[in-house]
Amino acid sequence: MPLSSNPNPVSAALRGAQQHFLWAAAFSGLVNLLYLVPSIFMLQVYDRVVPTRGGATLVFLIVILIVALAVLSVLDMARMRLLLRASVRLEKRAAPPILHRILGATTATPAERSAAIRHLDTLRGVLTGPAILALFDAPWAPIYIAVCFLLHPLLGGFALLASVLLAGVALASEQVTKRGAAETQIRSAAQGRLQDYAVQAAEVGRVLGMRGAIVRGHLERRADVVTRQGALAETSGAFLAVTKFLRQLFQSLALALGAWLAIHQSISMGAIFAASLLVGRALAPVEQILGSWKNVLSARASYAGLAAFLRLPDATAPRTALPRPRGAVTVAGVSVRAPGSDRMLLSDVSFDVSPGEIVALIGPSGAGKSTLLRVVASAISPDRGEVRIDGTSLADWDREALGACIGYTPQAPTLFPATVTANIARFASPTGDAASVDIEARVVAAAMRAGAHETIQRFANGYNTPLTIREAGGLSAGQRQLVSLSRALFGDPSLLLLDEPNAHLDLNGEAALMKTLASLRAQGVAVLLSTHRPSLLQVADRMLLVRDGTIVSIVKPDPDAAPRAPGTLDTARQGVGA
Numbered sequence: 001m002p003l004s005s006n007p008n009p010v011s012a013a014l015r016g017a018q019q020h021f022l023w024a025a026a027f028s029g030l031v032n033l034l035y036l037v038p039s040i041f042m043l044q045v046y047d048r049v050v051p052t053r054g055g056a057t058l059v060f061l062i063v064i065l066i067v068a069l070a071v072l073s074v075l076d077m078a079r080m081r082l083l084l085r086a087s088v089r090l091e092k093r094a095a096p097p098i099l100h101r102i103l104g105a106t107t108a109t110p111a112e113r114s115a116a117i118r119h120l121d122t123l124r125g126v127l128t129g130p131a132i133l134a135l136f137d138a139p140w141a142p143i144y145i146a147v148c149f150l151l152h153p154l155l156g157g158f159a160l161l162a163s164v165l166l167a168g169v170a171l172a173s174e175q176v177t178k179r180g181a182a183e184t185q186i187r188s189a190a191q192g193r194l195q196d197y198a199v200q201a202a203e204v205g206r207v208l209g210m211r212g213a214i215v216r217g218h219l220e221r222r223a224d225v226v227t228r229q230g231a232l233a234e235t236s237g238a239f240l241a242v243t244k245f246l247r248q249l250f251q252s253l254a255l256a257l258g259a260w261l262a263i264h265q266s267i268s269m270g271a272i273f274a275a276s277l278l279v280g281r282a283l284a285p286v287e288q289i290l291g292s293w294k295n296v297l298s299a300r301a302s303y304a305g306l307a308a309f310l311r312l313p314d315a316t317a318p319r320t321a322l323p324r325p326r327g328a329v330t331v332a333g334v335s336v337r338a339p340g341s342d343r344m345l346l347s348d349v350s351f352d353v354s355p356g357e358i359v360a361l362i363g364p365s366g367a368g369k370s371t372l373l374r375v376v377a378s379a380i381s382p383d384r385g386e387v388r389i390d391g392t393s394l395a396d397w398d399r400e401a402l403g404a405c406i407g408y409t410p411q412a413p414t415l416f417p418a419t420v421t422a423n424i425a426r427f428a429s430p431t432g433d434a435a436s437v438d439i440e441a442r443v444v445a446a447a448m449r450a451g452a453h454e455t456i457q458r459f460a461n462g463y464n465t466p467l468t469i470r471e472a473g474g475l476s477a478g479q480r481q482l483v484s485l486s487r488a489l490f491g492d493p494s495l496l497l498l499d500e501p502n503a504h505l506d507l508n509g510e511a512a513l514m515k516t517l518a519s520l521r522a523q524g525v526a527v528l529l530s531t532h533r534p535s536l537l538q539v540a541d542r543m544l545l546v547r548d549g550t551i552v553s554i555v556k557p558d559p560d561a562a563p564r565a566p567g568t569l570d571t572a573r574q575g576v577g578a
């Protein structure tokens, strides 16, 4: 499916479900016409059956009533089913591009990402909730008012006035609660995210005696949200109470007006009760809409939120297919600004990495090494400048195709809650037994190259060990790094981007990594890595010293120099920087 052909798949999906909405609207018209039947029944019973004592007429009227009410129920069910289908269609058409965008939009904040799918769920829920039925019923209120006019112009005028008054209350409610509802929703979502994070960080909080302070912070934010929600519920509750009061009053006043008109022999006895029923029916949608106004508001906010989210640039949108890259990297004048501020994390950085070359980024903490690697990996987009792979700008590569040829280990080895094999294979799905065997063989080969094979074999279920969401996947930091490295080497990448790949490795792991890097270089793989430990520099062809977001010098290691001992990187840095 073309994921980027339509910038807003939600509106496209809703437009695609137009037929369903049109039929639901048509059925609503019929349903609302049939709602008139009880009023007509009452009119006929009072005006025809009682005065004439016509038993046969009564039976006939009852049969008509039963048939009409049965048809009404069937139509009601049919329109509900149509709306259900529209919501399924929305899920099918909008969920895939939204999920792709959630993972693909490089400029989205975590809050925007997690809100996006919630917005879709809210919209889907509203499509099958009471609010939409009330919205479908509302346009038919004029029918009842028109019938009231047919009974007597005064009754019609009264029904019209009552509807306008109730609609006014609904509009006032919307105006008063709109801003508060949006603000409460934002604060409640932020509170939820902070709470989730605190759960993940509970261990550190407990050990460092921070629990009391963390709980206090949560309670303050919760109290704020609860107060706002309470105030909102109070306001909308008051509007709902006023609406209920007015509707009941208007319904009874309609009866009184009918009686007065009957006394003056302007209408029949039956019309008294029919008028009351009709006015009640005309006012019901207003009350229903007000009762589910919160849902209508959140649906509107969700639609706007999704539309804004879908306008964010998507680096992973499919592009024209290009041949498999050789891995030649060109970084040209790249600058990156800290999100939401003017602070430069990278300023006008330029360099290149050739196939078969190992380039190491070194420099003090916070210098910008990880940021640079993330830009080259296309995890974030630069504010200025560009990165080209084999001469083609990253923006023009198909990210899925390019990603399959890149090996990347982020600074924190992020693994997924799945088996070790699935993690290393990047969730590659076999389409037959042979393909399955092939994937397993490639997973083992990647793990062997990363020096992770023996370690993985010692896991409880070897390569089939499922990693969990909690407790860092159930692996030690070094084990996670080995699995992350294996994943980077899966699929014979032509470009390796390794952010401190040896930070948690023991001496054996580090030696295996150096051997693997040397052999990958011989195979023509381009490697860009960052490290604080000197050992990896022994295999580097060039070192770029990064400081304050710029490359301050480029150094080629002296092949005749004695191997550096651990801990001598700072001295080396000072040397290269001089």
Ligand SMILES: Nc1ncnc2c1ncn2[C@@H]1O[C@H](COP(=O)(O)OP(=O)(O)OP(=O)(O)O)[C@@H](O)[C@H]1O
Pocket: 338, 339, 345, 363, 364, 365, 366, 367, 368, 369, 370, 371, 372, 411
């Ligand atoms: N998401 C972010 N928002 C704002 N500033 C950020 C963000 N990520 C990183 N930075 C800032 O960017 C600068 C460079 O960080 P980066 O992680 O690239 O440094 P590094 O050289 O990799 O450091 P280290 O060696 O400690 O890993 C730091 O000053 C950091 O505070």
